[in-house]
Amino acid sequence: MAGVQKKEGPRLDFFSDWKYSPAPESKDHIRLNKRYELFINGKFVKPTKGKYFSTINPATEEKLAEVANADEKDVDLAVNAAKNASEKIWKKMSGKERGKYIYRIARMLQERAREFAVIETMDGGKTIRESRDVDVPLAANHFFYYAGWADKLNYAFPNRNPQPLGVAGQIIPWNFPLLMAAWKIAPALATGNTVVLKSAETTPLTSLKLAEIIQESGLPDGVVNIITGAGLTGAAIVNHPLVNKVAFTGSTEVGRIIQRATAGTGKKVTLELGGKAANIIFEDAPIDQAVEGIINGIFFNQGHVCCAGSRLFVQEGVADLVIRKLKDRMETLIVGDPLDKNTDIGAINSKEQLQTISKYIEIGKTGGADFYQSSCPIPKKGFFMRPTLFLNVSQSHRIVTEEIFGPVLAVQTFRTIEEVIEKANNIPYGLSAGVWTDKGSKIFNITGKLRAGIVWANTYNKFDPTSPFGGYKESGFGREGGLHGLLAYVNL
Ligand code: NAI
Ligand code: MG
Numbered sequence: 001m002a003g004v005q006k007k008e009g010p011r012l013d014f015f016s017d018w019k020y021s022p023a024p025e026s027k028d029h030i031r032l033n034k035r036y037e038l039f040i041n042g043k044f045v046k047p048t049k050g051k052y053f054s055t056i057n058p059a060t061e062e063k064l065a066e067v068a069n070a071d072e073k074d075v076d077l078a079v080n081a082a083k084n085a086s087e088k089i090w091k092k093m094s095g096k097e098r099g100k101y102i103y104r105i106a107r108m109l110q111e112r113a114r115e116f117a118v119i120e121t122m123d124g125g126k127t128i129r130e131s132r133d134v135d136v137p138l139a140a141n142h143f144f145y146y147a148g149w150a151d152k153l154n155y156a157f158p159n160r161n162p163q164p165l166g167v168a169g170q171i172i173p174w175n176f177p178l179l180m181a182a183w184k185i186a187p188a189l190a191t192g193n194t195v196v197l198k199s200a201e202t203t204p205l206t207s208l209k210l211a212e213i214i215q216e217s218g219l220p221d222g223v224v225n226i227i228t229g230a231g232l233t234g235a236a237i238v239n240h241p242l243v244n245k246v247a248f249t250g251s252t253e254v255g256r257i258i259q260r261a262t263a264g265t266g267k268k269v270t271l272e273l274g275g276k277a278a279n280i281i282f283e284d285a286p287i288d289q290a291v292e293g294i295i296n297g298i299f300f301n302q303g304h305v306c307c308a309g310s311r312l313f314v315q316e317g318v319a320d321l322v323i324r325k326l327k328d329r330m331e332t333l334i335v336g337d338p339l340d341k342n343t344d345i346g347a348i349n350s351k352e353q354l355q356t357i358s359k360y361i362e363i364g365k366t367g368g369a370d371f372y373q374s375s376c377p378i379p380k381k382g383f384f385m386r387p388t389l390f391l392n393v394s395q396s397h398r399i400v401t402e403e404i405f406g407p408v409l410a411v412q413t414f415r416t417i418e419e420v421i422e423k424a425n426n427i428p429y430g431l432s433a434g435v436w437t438d439k440g441s442k443i444f445n446i447t448g449k450l451r452a453g454i455v456w457a458n459t460y461n462k463f464d465p466t467s468p469f470g471g472y473k474e475s476g477f478g479r480e481g482g483l484h485g486l487l488a489y490v491n492l
Pocket of ligand 1: 201232234238250252273274275306
């Protein structure tokens with residue numbers, strides 16, 4: 001630092017002038033096909049109707065590749081391949097042998113981690129920091145973790161006789177494309193099920209790359225089938241009579257459709273839907289850490305996180321301080337090129353999602369809430385949104401009760417523990433929450449009373465394959481991850 005410090009002028013000027021130089025991750029090593037087919041029965045095959053759609057880079061609006069649009073016929077082929085592989089090979093194979101394949105997939109993913117991180121960022125807009133440090137390593141860890149369970153199912157369910165369900169139909173969203181694929185595929189394989197997985201229409205590329213790894217790993221044909229398409233393709237999976245289990249992550253609206261479609265069919269269902277998490281800051285909290293936790297909870301990953309801390313509750317005595325520090329920190333956030341390692345907030349995943357977020361910002365403004373946005377520059381091309389706060393909101397504001405899925409934080413204050421518990425619980429969702437306080441007793445007191453599947457204490461957005469994840473109420477049901485994640489894929 002000393003060498004580049006300006007000789008004249010006060011030090012403060014130097015810091016306010018100071019900018020990070022661009023540090024973009026290279027994409028020279030990335031090889032994308034012009035066109036991707038469907039991965040069915042161990043081979044890449046053309047869709048029967050020959051239809052394709054494009055996936056773009058939301059940061060540049062450039063087309064990256066074309067992917068196949070699977071229709072009912074393709075879904076039928078994939079489900080039949082999975083059924084066949086289940087009956088003839090996979091459910092008969094020993095857990096030890098199954099585990100070897102899953103370990104192999106985990107190791108191959110680790111070997112190609114950099115490539116996967118860059119493609120994830122290009123296709124979905126999330127920052128390279130996140131795809132490199134969170135998505136890809138966690139995805140590999142999920143395969144490692146569940147590989148370990150494959151030959152130990154009798155220990156997971158002592159004195160029971162865990163049996164696979166058959167074919168699992170899995171439908172995933174665009175916010176953690178590779179990680180969601182890993183969350184769904186790894187426990188299904190470990191428990192002896194076969195898979196038909198559909199990725200989201202804006203982010204199909206890393207699951208197709210995963211299909212390449214699966215093919216290379218020598219996993220028997222048909223055990224995992226990966227297809228692409230939109231809602232109709234997803235519905236065809238859900239409604240297929242040979243599908244025994246449906247695992248879905250996405251909107252509450254589609255979750256409801258799936259629940260109706262599967263009612264009375266005997267299909268086992270897990271749904272991981274939206275959220276509107278409360279992040280609760282008490283007066284005795286470590287304030288600087290809490291502010292960083294708030295930032296991490298809602299602004300990193302563009303707020304595209306179902307468990308994002310999108311409602312902030314600050315205890316009155318520290319409200320002014322927390323809000324001032326929060327605004328100061330927001331000013332320093334860098335919005336822009338997701339491939340740049342300095343970027344804090346990347347691109348919004350799609351034009352539609354940007355419109356949804358903008359719609360909610362208008363609703364917040366016209367509803368009379370105080371609006372604050374950082375003054376950072378944003379790129380002219382691509383889909384971007386500045387970090388945004390709404391202050392002086394109340395429980396009746398739509399921005400407080402509805403999922404926005406963007407970098408928008410609604411701030412409320414509270415006086416007592418009873419008050420904040422009631423406010424935090426008073427929404428249709430119940431996925432996650434955060435609590436910041438110096439007192440362990442307060443943590444135990446409040447975490448038991450919050451109706452949320454996951455509660456973080458003095459931290460936020462921490463994930464681990466060994467710990468179960470899932471919600472209450474309209475956030476869905478069933479758990480993924482950990483021992484609990486196995487239960488969704490077995491008959492006892
Ligand atoms: P979505 O629920 O429509 O999409 C999720 C997945 O479901 C995609 O793969 C999609 O192709 C598929 N799908 C759509 N309709 C289907 C149907 N009828 N049957 C079976 N599968 C179907 O979510 P969308 O439209 O991308 O986002 C809308 C909102 O949902 C977001 O603004 C956000 O609030 C929420 N969301 C929540 C997520 C979470 O992690 N819980 C992830 C993505 C979105
Ligand atoms: Mg894309």
